[in-house]
Amino acid sequence: MGGSSRFGRFQGMLFASPALIVLGLFVIYPAYYTIRLAFYQGDFNFHFFHYLGLKNFKDLLTNDPDFLDTSKFHGFNIVKELVYKSDGGALINNVHWVIFYLSFSLIIGLGLAVLAVRVRYERAVKTAIFVPMAISATAVGIIWLFVYSPNPDTGLLNAIIHGFDNGFHPIAWVGRPSLVNYCLIFAYIWASVGFVMVVLSAAIKGIPAEIMEAARVDGAGEWNIFRRIMFPMLSLPISVVTVWLFVNVIKVFDIIYVMTSGGPGTSSRVIAFTMYEETFQNFSNTRGPGYGAAVAVIMLVLVAPVMVLNVRRFRSERVVT
Amino acid sequence: MATVDQAVRISAQTRSERLIRFITRTPIHFGLIAIAVIWLVPTVGLAITSFRKPNNIAATGWWHALTQWDWTLHNYGSVIHATGMGHAWVNSLIITLPATILPLTLGALAAFGFAWVPFPFRDTLFLAIIALMIVPIQTSLVPLLKLFRDWHLNSPHFGIGAFSFVGIWLAHTAFGLPLAVFLLRNFFITLPKDLIEAARMDGASNLAIFRRIVVPLSVPALASFAIFQFLWVWNDLLMALVFLAGQPDKAPMTVRIPYLLSTYGQEYNLLSAAAFLLMIVPLIVFFSLQRYFVQGLLAGSVKT
Numbered sequence: 001m002g003g004s005s006r007f008g009r010f011q012g013m014l015f016a017s018p019a020l021i022v023l024g025l026f027v028i029y030p031a032y033y034t035i036r037l038a039f040y041q042g043d044f045n046f047h048f049f050h051y052l053g054l055k056n057f058k059d060l061l062t063n064d065p066d067f068l069d070t071s072k073f074h075g076f077n078i079v080k081e082l083v084y085k086s087d088g089g090a091l092i093n094n095v096h097w098v099i100f101y102l103s104f105s106l107i108i109g110l111g112l113a114v115l116a117v118r119v120r121y122e123r124a125v126k127t128a129i130f131v132p133m134a135i136s137a138t139a140v141g142i143i144w145l146f147v148y149s150p151n152p153d154t155g156l157l158n159a160i161i162h163g164f165d166n167g168f169h170p171i172a173w174v175g176r177p178s179l180v181n182y183c184l185i186f187a188y189i190w191a192s193v194g195f196v197m198v199v200l201s202a203a204i205k206g207i208p209a210e211i212m213e214a215a216r217v218d219g220a221g222e223w224n225i226f227r228r229i230m231f232p233m234l235s236l237p238i239s240v241v242t243v244w245l246f247v248n249v250i251k252v253f254d255i256i257y258v259m260t261s262g263g264p265g266t267s268s269r270v271i272a273f274t275m276y277e278e279t280f281q282n283f284s285n286t287r288g289p290g291y292g293a294a295v296a297v298i299m300l301v302l303v304a305p306v307m308v309l310n311v312r313r314f315r316s317e318r319v320v321t
Numbered sequence: 322m323a324t325v326d327q328a329v330r331i332s333a334q335t336r337s338e339r340l341i342r343f344i345t346r347t348p349i350h351f352g353l354i355a356i357a358v359i360w361l362v363p364t365v366g367l368a369i370t371s372f373r374k375p376n377n378i379a380a381t382g383w384w385h386a387l388t389q390w391d392w393t394l395h396n397y398g399s400v401i402h403a404t405g406m407g408h409a410w411v412n413s414l415i416i417t418l419p420a421t422i423l424p425l426t427l428g429a430l431a432a433f434g435f436a437w438v439p440f441p442f443r444d445t446l447f448l449a450i451i452a453l454m455i456v457p458i459q460t461s462l463v464p465l466l467k468l469f470r471d472w473h474l475n476s477p478h479f480g481i482g483a484f485s486f487v488g489i490w491l492a493h494t495a496f497g498l499p500l501a502v503f504l505l506r507n508f509f510i511t512l513p514k515d516l517i518e519a520a521r522m523d524g525a526s527n528l529a530i531f532r533r534i535v536v537p538l539s540v541p542a543l544a545s546f547a548i549f550q551f552l553w554v555w556n557d558l559l560m561a562l563v564f565l566a567g568q569p570d571k572a573p574m575t576v577r578i579p580y581l582l583s584t585y586g587q588e589y590n591l592l593s594a595a596a597f598l599l600m601i602v603p604l605i606v607f608f609s610l611q612r613y614f615v616q617g618l619l620a621g622s623v624k625t
Contacts, residue, residue: 010440011434011438011440011527012434012438012439012440012443013434013440013441014434015430015431015433015434015438015527015531016430016431016434016435016440016443016446018427018430018431019427019428019430019431019498019501019502020431020446022427022491022494022495022498023450023453023495023498023499025495026461026465026468026491026492026494026495026496027453027456027461027495027496027499028453029464030460030461030463030464030465030468031456031460031461033463033464033467034460034461034463034464035460037463037464045467045470046463046464046466046467108356111352112353112356115349115352115353116353118346118349119346119349119350119353124357125353125354125356125357127611128357128360128361129356129357129360130615131360131361131364131604131607132360132364134552134600134603134604134606134607134614135364135556135600135603135604136555136556136557136558136575136599136600136603137556137558138556138558138574138575138578138579138596138599139367139578139596139597139599139600141579142367142578142582142592142593142595142596143363143364143366143367143596144363145582145592146363146366146367146370146383146589146593147363147366153380153381153382154378154379154380154381154382154383154589155382156362156363156366156382156383156384159382159384190360190363193360194360198615247455250457251457251458251459253558253559254558254559254575257558257559257562257579258558258578258579258582272457272459275459276459276559276562276563279462279463280562280563280566289463292463293463295459296457296459296460296462296463297460299457299459299460300456300457300460303455303456303457306455307451307452307455307456308452310451310452310454310455311448311451311452314448314451315448
């Protein structure tokens with residue numbers, strides 16, 4: 001019985017140790033290093049140079065209009081300002097991402113999941129919507145740059161609007177600070193909805209048909225069945241998907257790098273983009289790599305609740321014995 | 322189990338009922354087909370563009386190609402040879418294959434330990450691995466870069482090109498591992514206990530049980546993770562940007578294409594062909610291994 005002897009206990013560690021060493025060396029130690037670096041200015045060799053305390057965080061949140069432009073806020077109606085201000089810096093852009101990316105991905109994905117099971121060509125529809133999930137954000141970026149092209153002869157979106165309205169002046173969709181974020185968000189929704197749909201669709205098919213039948217026999221309409229039976233039964237998969245979308249949107253980088261490089265100006269930057277820019281591109285400033293590390297720590301703090309949630313959920317399922 | 326699908330179908334019985342159903346469902350058909358078209362058209366447009374002649378691309382939209390015959394493979398020749406995209410395609414493969422096999426192997430070994438060979442702090446360590454799945458790559462970029470620099474892994478120091486890739490292989494392995502361990506451990510634990518106990522009684526070593534029983538029985542789970550990780554690495558931009566910075570001859574396609582965009586921004590013929598070359602590998606994987614692919618993604622929903 002190798003499993004119970006002392007040697008067996010040692011063996012288990014032996015199986016796990018290569019993975020644990022790699023994780024410790026390349027995930028945990030670097031995370032500790034980055035957290036520590038966030039309190040320093042740092043230098044080009046990423047040494048802990050010139051201790052600053054909380055200055056990096058303070059500068060980020062109060063003294064960096066590209067990250068958070070507090071001057072744009074007047075504080076009377078914070079919710080309204082958050083939704084409408086399009087020039088509040090990377091953090092506010094990311095808030096827009098969270099609001100619009102999450103809500104539209106969920107609504108479209110849930111709608112598709114509910115409706116697609118009712119038609120015979122379900123598989124074809126699902127495949128069409130799922131395909132963008134396989135494509136890299138780089139390719140998604142190129143695809144949508146073509147769609148958003150300002151040239152009315154070759155850009156699909158401008159051509160379509162031009163077809164309806166001859167007096168229409170073509171719009172540089174990703175060239176306008178007021179539009180660029182929504183154009184990027186839509187492209188990313190396009191790439192993510194397939195996932196939402198597939199997860200929720202699998203969950204819908206798991207709802208016992210007897211429950212729906214019983215409700216129909218009792219004379220419940222389709223809308224009531226959706227609202228009172230399907231929706232409550234889908235609450236767990238919806239929360240899983242919401243968490244996935246949230247973590248995704250905190251980390252969003254590739255598509256912005258490809259489509260706009262954070263531009264025009266700095267109007268489409270988000271947190272992850274700021275981190276890259278401040279750490280690897282912004283050599284002229286005096287802030288040093290500690291500043292980028294502070295941005296990374298902010299990202300870690302934002303996703304930390306999800307870590308706790310996942311661990312808790314796993315424990316409550318009692319899979320760990 | 323009966324599904325909603327069937328339940329809906331059973332309810333239509335008489336002809337008039339069917340007619341009413343058809344009418345009430347027209348908006349559903351309309352909406353679904355409209356969305357499917359919106360979701361397909363951008364990709365199809367890019368694919369068509371990549372097969373058109375450069376002067377046509379500049380003059381008219383790709384939808385004109387549906388009525389006028391002007392297909393050509395010329396763009397692919399240009400983009401592969403003149404812009405180094407063929408080389409970048411090979412780089413993508415060189416980065417992706419080890420970065421898939423390494424976490425798969427290490428992850429499967431660890432998952433076996435977590436599932437079947439008890440050791441001290443096993444459950445605590447497993448919960449820690451679940452937490453690690455969410456850690457953003459950004460918190461590791463700088464220290465890893467420093468580490469690889471200190472180890473001379475991401476400079477052509479050794480005079481052997483392959484060493485440049487070691488850093489990015491290790492980084493991808495580290496960030497793929499938590500998911501691999503989580504996914505595979507949860508699959509391994511469902512294997513019949515009797516089978517493993519019986520093998521132990523027969524004196525089989527843990528390694529033999531792993532190789533002869535666990536791995537052969539877990540091919541679907543191993544395939545799901547392998548596909549997920551393959552596409553994750555193939556599609557990755559950020560790690561390649563950071564760990565292969567300053568080495569254009571090592572850059573994968575995801576890095577090469579934005580570069581192409583900044584230098585040939587208006588040359589849609591090159592851009593579309595390059596993007597299509599980048600997409601074609603995931604699309605082939607998707608259409609040939611759709612079941613594993615979807616399973617892998619569903620299982621990977623805890624990672625992002």
